[in-house]
Amino acid sequence: MDRPLDQTDWRILTELQRDGRLSFSRLAGLVNLSSPAVAERVRRLEESGVITGYRAQVDPARAGQPLTAFVQMRCALGRCLLKTTAAEDLPEVTEVHKLSGSWCSMLKVRVASMAHLEGLLERLGEHGEMNSHIVLSTAYEGRAVVPPAPGERTVTASEGWTR
Amino acid sequence: MDRPLDQTDWRILTELQRDGRLSFSRLAGLVNLSSPAVAERVRRLEESGVITGYRAQVDPARAGQPLTAFVQMRCALGRCLLKTTAAEDLPEVTEVHKLSGSWCSMLKVRVASMAHLEGLLERLGEHGEMNSHIVLSTAYEGRAVVPPAPGERTVTASEGWTR
DNA sequence: AGTGAAAGGGATCTGGG
DNA sequence: CCCAGATCCCTTTCACT
Numbered sequence: 001m002d003r004p005l006d007q008t009d010w011r012i013l014t015e016l017q018r019d020g021r022l023s024f025s026r027l028a029g030l031v032n033l034s035s036p037a038v039a040e041r042v043r044r045l046e047e048s049g050v051i052t053g054y055r056a057q058v059d060p061a062r063a064g065q066p067l068t069a070f071v072q073m074r075c076a077l078g079r080c081l082l083k084t085t086a087a088e089d090l091p092e093v094t095e096v097h098k099l100s101g102s103w104c105s106m107l108k109v110r111v112a113s114m115a116h117l118e119g120l121l122e123r124l125g126e127h128g129e130m131n132s133h134i135v136l137s138t139a140y141e142g143r144a145v146v147p148p149a150p151g152e153r154t155v156t157a158s159e160g161w162t163r
Numbered sequence: 164m165d166r167p168l169d170q171t172d173w174r175i176l177t178e179l180q181r182d183g184r185l186s187f188s189r190l191a192g193l194v195n196l197s198s199p200a201v202a203e204r205v206r207r208l209e210e211s212g213v214i215t216g217y218r219a220q221v222d223p224a225r226a227g228q229p230l231t232a233f234v235q236m237r238c239a240l241g242r243c244l245l246k247t248t249a250a251e252d253l254p255e256v257t258e259v260h261k262l263s264g265s266w267c268s269m270l271k272v273r274v275a276s277m278a279h280l281e282g283l284l285e286r287l288g289e290h291g292e293m294n295s296h297i298v299l300s301t302a303y304e305g306r307a308v309v310p311p312a313p314g315e316r317t318v319t320a321s322e323g324w325t326r
Numbered sequence: 327a328g329t330g331a332a333a334g335g336g337a338t339c340t341g342g343g
Numbered sequence: 344c345c346c347a348g349a350t351c352c353c354t355t356t357c358a359c360t
Contacts, residue, residue: 005226013226016219020183025353035354037328052220056179058308062213063168063176065308068260070233070269072296087302091309096302097231106233106296112311133235133269139245139259142305145221145228146254148275188337197345198338 002048008033010147012041013050017144020054057142065092065110067117068135072103075128081105086127092120103131165211171196173310175204176213180307183217220305228255228273230280231298235266238291244268249290255283266294 005013011031015022022030028038045051060066073081081087087096087107095108107124111117117134124130168176174194178185185193191201208214223229236244244250245268250259258271270287274280284295 002225013219013221017221018216018218020217020219023353034329036330036356039354040327048225049222050225052222054183054217054219055181055305055307056176056183056217057215058176058180059212059215060308062165062211063308064311070260070262091306094306095304097233097304098299098302099233100297100299103296106298110308133266134263135269136261136263139250139261141258141260142218143254143257144218145223145226145273148227186337199340199346200344202338203344 002050005050005147007147009041009045009050012038012045014144014146016042016051016054060110064112067111067113068138069109069111069117070133070135071107071109071121071124072099072131072133073105073107073124073128074102074130075104079127081107081124081127090120090123092116104128165213168213168310170310172204172208172213175201175208177307177309179205179214179217223273227275230274230276231301232272232274232280233296233298234270234272234284234287235262235294235296236268236270236287236291237265237293238267242290244270244287244290247290253283253286255279267291 008031012027015027015030024035024039024042027042028035031038033041042051060068075081081096087093092109092111093107094110095106097106098104099106109117109120111120121130121132171194175190178190178193187198187202187205190205191198194201196204205214223231238244244259245261250256250270255272255274256270257273258269260269261267262269272280272283274283280297284293287293
Protein backbone atom coordinates (compact mmCIF):
# COMPACT_ATOMS: atom_id res chain seq x y z
CA MET A 1 0.00 0.00 0.00
CA ASP A 2 2.26 2.80 1.14
CA ARG A 3 5.58 2.35 -0.55
CA PRO A 4 8.70 2.77 1.52
CA LEU A 5 10.21 6.24 1.74
CA ASP A 6 13.11 6.80 -0.61
CA GLN A 7 16.08 9.07 -0.12
CA THR A 8 14.35 12.05 -1.68
CA ASP A 9 11.37 11.66 0.63
CA TRP A 10 13.73 11.73 3.58
CA ARG A 11 15.46 14.86 2.37
CA ILE A 12 12.08 16.52 2.07
CA LEU A 13 11.07 15.36 5.54
CA THR A 14 14.35 16.59 7.00
CA GLU A 15 13.95 20.05 5.51
CA LEU A 16 10.30 20.36 6.44
CA GLN A 17 10.99 19.31 10.00
CA ARG A 18 13.65 22.02 10.15
CA ASP A 19 11.43 24.67 8.56
CA GLY A 20 7.78 23.81 8.13
CA ARG A 21 7.06 27.03 6.28
CA LEU A 22 9.35 26.31 3.36
CA SER A 23 7.71 27.01 0.02
CA PHE A 24 7.62 24.28 -2.58
CA SER A 25 9.92 26.26 -4.82
CA ARG A 26 12.60 26.73 -2.17
CA LEU A 27 12.23 23.13 -1.04
CA ALA A 28 12.59 22.06 -4.65
CA GLY A 29 15.92 23.84 -4.81
CA LEU A 30 17.13 22.16 -1.63
CA VAL A 31 16.38 18.66 -2.87
CA ASN A 32 17.25 19.26 -6.53
CA LEU A 33 13.79 18.69 -7.93
CA SER A 34 11.24 20.83 -9.72
CA SER A 35 8.42 22.49 -7.82
CA PRO A 36 5.63 20.30 -9.20
CA ALA A 37 7.57 17.14 -8.35
CA VAL A 38 8.11 18.31 -4.78
CA ALA A 39 4.51 19.38 -4.41
CA GLU A 40 3.38 15.96 -5.56
CA ARG A 41 5.65 14.16 -3.11
CA VAL A 42 4.62 16.34 -0.21
CA ARG A 43 0.99 15.77 -1.05
CA ARG A 44 1.55 12.03 -0.94
CA LEU A 45 3.46 12.25 2.33
CA GLU A 46 0.53 14.14 3.81
CA GLU A 47 -2.12 11.81 2.45
CA SER A 48 -0.30 8.69 3.58
CA GLY A 49 -0.09 10.10 7.09
CA VAL A 50 3.69 10.41 7.27
CA ILE A 51 3.30 14.17 7.65
CA THR A 52 0.49 14.72 10.12
CA GLY A 53 0.56 18.50 10.09
CA TYR A 54 2.55 21.67 10.43
CA ARG A 55 2.87 23.39 13.77
CA ALA A 56 4.43 26.51 15.14
CA GLN A 57 6.72 25.48 17.98
CA VAL A 58 5.96 27.48 21.13
CA ASP A 59 8.43 27.67 24.00
CA PRO A 60 6.35 26.78 27.05
CA ALA A 61 8.73 28.61 29.36
CA ARG A 62 8.16 31.87 27.47
CA ALA A 63 4.43 31.25 27.35
CA GLY A 64 3.81 31.05 31.07
CA GLN A 65 4.52 27.37 31.69
CA PRO A 66 8.13 27.14 32.78
CA LEU A 67 7.70 24.02 34.90
CA THR A 68 7.65 20.51 33.43
CA ALA A 69 7.11 17.19 35.17
CA PHE A 70 6.58 13.55 34.33
CA VAL A 71 3.87 11.70 36.21
CA GLN A 72 3.56 7.95 36.28
CA MET A 73 0.17 6.61 37.29
CA ARG A 74 -1.13 3.30 38.50
CA CYS A 75 -4.81 3.85 38.07
CA ALA A 76 -7.54 2.55 40.29
CA LEU A 77 -10.03 0.23 38.60
CA GLY A 78 -12.57 2.13 36.53
CA ARG A 79 -10.75 5.39 37.03
CA CYS A 80 -8.06 4.95 34.45
CA LEU A 81 -7.23 8.28 32.90
CA LEU A 82 -7.20 6.72 29.47
CA LYS A 83 -10.77 5.48 29.79
CA THR A 84 -12.19 8.74 30.99
CA THR A 85 -12.07 12.15 29.43
CA ALA A 86 -10.39 13.47 32.54
CA ALA A 87 -7.03 14.07 30.91
CA GLU A 88 -8.60 15.75 27.90
CA ASP A 89 -10.00 18.40 30.18
CA LEU A 90 -6.62 19.15 31.71
CA PRO A 91 -4.63 21.28 29.26
CA GLU A 92 -1.64 21.03 31.57
CA VAL A 93 -1.33 17.37 30.57
CA THR A 94 0.49 17.56 27.25
CA GLU A 95 1.15 13.86 26.73
CA VAL A 96 -0.52 10.64 27.80
CA HIS A 97 1.02 7.24 27.10
CA LYS A 98 -0.18 3.82 28.13
CA LEU A 99 2.71 1.79 29.47
CA SER A 100 3.67 -1.80 29.94
CA GLY A 101 5.05 -2.71 33.31
CA SER A 102 3.90 -1.86 36.78
CA TRP A 103 2.85 1.69 35.92
CA CYS A 104 -0.14 1.90 33.64
CA SER A 105 0.49 5.33 32.20
CA MET A 106 3.02 8.10 31.75
CA LEU A 107 2.01 11.76 31.58
CA LYS A 108 4.01 14.82 30.71
CA VAL A 109 2.63 17.95 32.31
CA ARG A 110 3.48 21.64 31.98
CA VAL A 111 2.44 24.18 34.59
CA ALA A 112 2.96 27.79 35.55
CA SER A 113 4.28 27.24 39.05
CA MET A 114 4.98 24.79 41.82
CA ALA A 115 1.62 25.72 43.33
CA HIS A 116 -0.12 24.76 40.10
CA LEU A 117 1.75 21.49 40.00
CA GLU A 118 0.63 20.73 43.51
CA GLY A 119 -2.96 21.41 42.59
CA LEU A 120 -2.75 19.34 39.44
CA LEU A 121 -1.21 16.38 41.25
CA GLU A 122 -4.01 16.49 43.78
CA ARG A 123 -6.58 16.22 41.03
CA LEU A 124 -4.68 13.46 39.25
CA GLY A 125 -4.29 11.63 42.54
CA GLU A 126 -8.00 10.93 42.59
CA HIS A 127 -7.47 8.48 39.75
CA GLY A 128 -4.90 6.30 41.42
CA GLU A 129 -1.40 6.00 42.73
CA MET A 130 1.15 8.45 41.38
CA ASN A 131 4.87 8.91 41.00
CA SER A 132 6.08 12.31 39.86
CA HIS A 133 9.42 13.56 38.61
CA ILE A 134 10.14 17.27 38.26
CA VAL A 135 12.24 18.29 35.28
CA LEU A 136 15.20 20.46 36.26
CA SER A 137 16.29 21.17 32.71
CA THR A 138 15.75 19.84 29.23
CA ALA A 139 18.75 19.12 27.04
CA TYR A 140 16.58 18.68 23.98
CA GLU A 141 13.09 17.68 23.00
CA GLY A 142 11.21 17.12 19.79
CA ARG A 143 14.22 15.96 17.83
CA ALA A 144 13.47 15.37 14.18
CA VAL A 145 12.65 11.91 12.95
CA VAL A 146 15.60 10.70 10.90
CA PRO A 147 15.98 8.09 8.19
CA PRO A 148 17.01 4.60 9.28
CA ALA A 149 20.73 3.89 9.36
CA PRO A 150 22.02 2.46 6.06
CA GLY A 151 21.64 -1.29 5.92
CA GLU A 152 19.01 -1.23 8.61
CA ARG A 153 15.83 -3.08 7.86
CA THR A 154 12.95 -0.67 7.32
CA VAL A 155 9.72 -1.56 9.06
CA THR A 156 6.55 0.39 8.41
CA ALA A 157 3.60 0.69 10.71
CA SER A 158 1.34 -1.33 8.46
CA GLU A 159 3.68 -4.31 8.61
CA GLY A 160 3.91 -4.21 12.37
CA TRP A 161 7.22 -4.25 14.12
CA THR A 162 7.54 -7.75 15.47
CA ARG A 163 10.59 -9.64 14.28
CA MET B 164 11.43 43.42 28.80
CA ASP B 165 9.14 41.07 26.93
CA ARG B 166 5.65 42.27 27.48
CA PRO B 167 3.06 39.70 28.56
CA LEU B 168 1.07 38.06 25.79
CA ASP B 169 -2.34 39.58 25.24
CA GLN B 170 -5.46 37.86 24.02
CA THR B 171 -4.66 38.52 20.37
CA ASP B 172 -1.20 37.01 20.73
CA TRP B 173 -2.79 33.89 22.15
CA ARG B 174 -5.25 33.62 19.30
CA ILE B 175 -2.34 33.88 16.88
CA LEU B 176 -0.38 31.23 18.78
CA THR B 177 -3.39 28.93 18.86
CA GLU B 178 -3.94 29.17 15.13
CA LEU B 179 -0.26 28.78 14.26
CA GLN B 180 0.04 25.74 16.49
CA ARG B 181 -2.93 24.26 14.68
CA ASP B 182 -1.61 25.14 11.22
CA GLY B 183 1.93 26.42 11.02
CA ARG B 184 1.65 27.14 7.31
CA LEU B 185 -1.12 29.71 7.63
CA SER B 186 -0.44 32.81 5.57
CA PHE B 187 -0.50 36.19 7.26
CA SER B 188 -3.57 37.19 5.30
CA ARG B 189 -5.60 34.14 6.35
CA LEU B 190 -4.34 34.44 9.89
CA ALA B 191 -5.36 38.07 9.87
CA GLY B 192 -8.88 37.05 8.98
CA LEU B 193 -9.01 34.50 11.80
CA VAL B 194 -8.00 37.00 14.46
CA ASN B 195 -9.80 40.02 12.99
CA LEU B 196 -6.72 42.07 12.22
CA SER B 197 -5.06 43.37 9.09
CA SER B 198 -2.21 41.46 7.49
CA PRO B 199 0.51 43.96 8.38
CA ALA B 200 -0.59 44.02 12.00
CA VAL B 201 -0.47 40.24 12.21
CA ALA B 202 2.89 40.06 10.46
CA GLU B 203 4.33 42.50 12.98
CA ARG B 204 2.98 40.52 15.93
CA VAL B 205 4.27 37.23 14.58
CA ARG B 206 7.67 38.80 13.99
CA ARG B 207 7.77 39.94 17.62
CA LEU B 208 6.68 36.53 18.86
CA GLU B 209 9.51 34.96 16.89
CA GLU B 210 12.13 37.46 17.99
CA SER B 211 11.17 37.21 21.64
CA GLY B 212 11.54 33.45 21.49
CA VAL B 213 7.92 32.56 22.14
CA ILE B 214 7.74 30.96 18.70
CA THR B 215 10.91 28.93 18.30
CA GLY B 216 10.23 27.66 14.81
CA TYR B 217 7.85 25.91 12.46
CA ARG B 218 8.05 22.16 11.99
CA ALA B 219 6.37 19.56 9.89
CA GLN B 220 4.98 16.92 12.24
CA VAL B 221 6.13 13.44 11.21
CA ASP B 222 4.40 10.31 12.48
CA PRO B 223 7.27 8.15 13.76
CA ALA B 224 5.24 4.98 13.32
CA ARG B 225 4.81 5.68 9.61
CA ALA B 226 8.45 6.62 9.27
CA GLY B 227 9.95 3.37 10.45
CA GLN B 228 10.00 3.95 14.21
CA PRO B 229 6.82 2.43 15.58
CA LEU B 230 8.22 1.64 19.03
CA THR B 231 8.47 4.24 21.80
CA ALA B 232 9.92 3.88 25.28
CA PHE B 233 10.81 6.00 28.27
CA VAL B 234 14.13 5.33 29.94
CA GLN B 235 15.04 6.64 33.35
CA MET B 236 18.74 6.71 34.12
CA ARG B 237 20.79 6.95 37.28
CA CYS B 238 24.13 7.76 35.81
CA ALA B 239 27.48 6.59 37.08
CA LEU B 240 29.82 9.37 38.16
CA GLY B 241 31.51 11.02 35.19
CA ARG B 242 29.36 9.15 32.74
CA CYS B 243 26.26 11.25 32.96
CA LEU B 244 24.59 11.38 29.57
CA LEU B 245 24.03 15.09 29.96
CA LYS B 246 27.71 15.81 30.40
CA THR B 247 28.85 13.81 27.43
CA THR B 248 27.83 14.06 23.83
CA ALA B 249 26.72 10.46 23.92
CA ALA B 250 23.04 11.19 23.64
CA GLU B 251 23.57 13.68 20.81
CA ASP B 252 25.00 10.87 18.73
CA LEU B 253 22.01 8.65 19.28
CA PRO B 254 19.20 9.82 17.00
CA GLU B 255 16.91 7.28 18.62
CA VAL B 256 16.95 9.43 21.76
CA THR B 257 14.41 12.12 20.99
CA GLU B 258 14.25 13.79 24.41
CA VAL B 259 16.62 14.18 27.34
CA HIS B 260 15.52 15.76 30.59
CA LYS B 261 17.44 16.17 33.80
CA LEU B 262 15.30 15.19 36.75
CA SER B 263 15.08 15.84 40.43
CA GLY B 264 14.63 12.83 42.61
CA SER B 265 16.38 9.53 42.65
CA TRP B 266 16.63 9.24 38.85
CA CYS B 267 18.95 11.78 37.28
CA SER B 268 17.50 11.81 33.81
CA MET B 269 14.51 10.85 31.68
CA LEU B 270 14.85 9.90 28.03
CA LYS B 271 12.25 9.32 25.40
CA VAL B 272 13.45 6.97 22.68
CA ARG B 273 11.97 5.87 19.35
CA VAL B 274 13.16 2.74 17.59
CA ALA B 275 12.31 0.51 14.67
CA SER B 276 11.94 -2.75 16.55
CA MET B 277 12.28 -4.57 19.83
CA ALA B 278 15.71 -5.73 18.70
CA HIS B 279 16.78 -2.13 18.18
CA LEU B 280 15.49 -1.21 21.60
CA GLU B 281 17.48 -4.01 23.13
CA GLY B 282 20.64 -2.81 21.41
CA LEU B 283 20.03 0.79 22.39
CA LEU B 284 19.44 -0.11 26.03
CA GLU B 285 22.68 -2.02 26.08
CA ARG B 286 24.57 1.02 24.90
CA LEU B 287 22.77 3.31 27.33
CA GLY B 288 23.43 0.86 30.12
CA GLU B 289 27.12 1.65 29.94
CA HIS B 290 26.34 5.03 31.45
CA GLY B 291 24.60 3.84 34.57
CA GLU B 292 21.58 2.15 36.03
CA MET B 293 18.44 2.13 33.92
CA ASN B 294 14.72 1.74 34.23
CA SER B 295 12.75 1.43 31.01
CA HIS B 296 9.05 1.59 30.22
CA ILE B 297 7.70 0.51 26.86
CA VAL B 298 4.83 2.56 25.46
CA LEU B 299 1.86 0.42 24.44
CA SER B 300 -0.10 3.27 22.94
CA THR B 301 -0.16 7.05 22.97
CA ALA B 302 -3.42 8.83 23.65
CA TYR B 303 -1.97 12.18 22.63
CA GLU B 304 1.30 13.99 22.45
CA GLY B 305 2.48 17.45 21.54
CA ARG B 306 -0.68 19.17 22.72
CA ALA B 307 -0.71 22.87 21.98
CA VAL B 308 0.38 25.35 24.61
CA VAL B 309 -2.72 27.18 25.78
CA PRO B 310 -3.28 30.55 27.44
CA PRO B 311 -3.43 30.58 31.23
CA ALA B 312 -6.86 30.16 32.75
CA PRO B 313 -8.58 33.49 33.37
CA GLY B 314 -7.59 34.98 36.70
CA GLU B 315 -4.49 32.86 36.83
CA ARG B 316 -1.27 34.66 37.57
CA THR B 317 0.98 34.80 34.54
CA VAL B 318 4.62 34.04 35.13
CA THR B 319 7.16 34.52 32.37
CA ALA B 320 10.46 32.73 32.08
CA SER B 321 12.46 35.87 32.74
CA GLU B 322 10.80 36.32 36.12
CA GLY B 323 11.43 32.78 37.17
CA TRP B 324 8.67 30.63 38.50
CA THR B 325 9.21 30.55 42.24
CA ARG B 326 6.30 31.85 44.26
C1' DA C 327 7.90 10.10 -12.00
C1' DG C 328 9.95 14.42 -13.45
C1' DT C 329 10.80 18.78 -16.34
C1' DG C 330 9.89 23.34 -18.05
C1' DA C 331 7.23 27.28 -19.15
C1' DA C 332 3.33 30.14 -18.67
C1' DA C 333 -0.66 31.94 -16.42
C1' DG C 334 -3.05 33.20 -12.81
C1' DG C 335 -3.71 34.12 -8.14
C1' DG C 336 -2.15 35.60 -3.70
C1' DA C 337 0.75 37.20 -0.36
C1' DT C 338 3.78 40.52 1.45
C1' DC C 339 5.43 45.16 1.91
C1' DT C 340 5.32 50.02 1.55
C1' DG C 341 3.53 54.56 2.34
C1' DG C 342 -0.07 57.35 3.88
C1' DG C 343 -4.00 58.16 7.17
C1' DC D 344 -3.36 49.70 13.71
C1' DC D 345 -5.96 50.10 9.13
C1' DC D 346 -6.23 50.79 4.17
C1' DA D 347 -4.89 50.63 -0.64
C1' DG D 348 -1.79 49.90 -4.16
C1' DA D 349 2.15 47.78 -6.37
C1' DT D 350 5.42 44.34 -6.73
C1' DC D 351 7.04 39.97 -6.41
C1' DC D 352 6.87 35.17 -5.81
C1' DC D 353 4.56 31.07 -5.44
C1' DT D 354 1.48 27.59 -6.98
C1' DT D 355 -0.73 25.07 -10.41
C1' DT D 356 -1.63 23.37 -14.89
C1' DC D 357 -0.36 21.31 -19.19
C1' DA D 358 2.33 19.19 -22.75
C1' DC D 359 6.21 16.48 -23.23
C1' DT D 360 10.15 13.32 -21.92
